[in-house]
Amino acid sequence: MNKKALVITGGSRGIGLAAAALFRDSGYRVINLSRSAPALDGIEHIVTDLSDSNWTNKISRQLQAAVAGVDEISIVHNAGLLLKDSVETVNADILHRVMQVNVVAPAELNQILLPTMGADSSIIYVGSTLAEKAVTNCCSYVVSKHALIGLMRTTCQDLVGKQIHTACVCPGFTETEMLREHVGGQQEVLDSIASGVTFNRLIEPMEIAKTLFFAATNPVVNGSVMHVNLGQIEH
Template identity: 25%
Template structure:
């Protein structure tokens, strides 16, 4: 199945590495003009340059998406580059402290909520009005398997991802009749830089927790993201799609 986004403008947050990088590269390969947004401007530039080097269209965008003014600016940059905004991937996320709730640092809670939840709301808040002006669009919010199950010592992350699913369903209901689809993806544990600082043996334990016998790779998530953004998924709205190697089937 060949998916083309020729003539479409896409904004991907957290696109400087990992899942976001894979999504941005895949969108660029499929013909979209991609705004590669990341808090690390150097990484954003590198990914945008790779898309352009492969004869695609891209430009970097930098900033902390937990700041609403940054998200508003990124949407404006997408409009300036492409004249419209067709596709949004709210992908930016952080893991946060790994401690029990009774010991959870207050600043850590706010930081996780700011990046993993507030930024998704800001993306919806500023992108949807622009999509409505040009006939609609498609949005994917990056959740997690931890949007449907818990994990000890990851209270803020789990809470944010559960709430993200509520935002996804609400937005989908509000704008279904106006040609904007909103869906969420729940990756299992993906082999990205977020896992680089695991203690010895932890990665092997995560692999064993996935029935397929491996961690996911970013391209697994990118493939599903492109499908959900495409017209092939035109009747899919307000849904939560796992890409977890069977983790949640246990």
């Protein structure tokens, strides 16, 4: 039986899929929560829609059974929702929807698992460069990712003495469906984004996955905001 478990949200593709594979290959039992299943062997998938305000009631029991017997649990809050909106167009419905997936669901998932999380467990949040700065037309996303840093910092403070550590890993432009969709699939826009990075390329999902693994397994990072963006060129 595995002595360690990863509970990850959004492991069906992109950064989450890379992280699920990496933790699995490192001997973790991996439990993924997302709507679609990862195309990956050796992963337990629990169909979950984090935008459903009743999602915890639907899956709590199954999740608790999946981690039974393991007390070293890493949670990676990776699922995210990125919409196009601005301070002039965003409305309450959009804000509630984005906050539900990006902030409320992580807080709820923590509460399902914390009672069974022992020493050396970890809670890792996936933020964004936009957790500490803003660009145009991502209002709800920027607000939610800033809030996630607050959730991470309060996680650090509220779990004093429990030997559970936390961090917020903030990726830069990473080659995934989320980024492709955001630019409308236009390769020239992706190329232009890459040219604003010091290495003149996008980040591979596995590069972020390795940082997530480092953060999950090194308690010294407790309370940190870790920017992993290959160096963005400032203007």
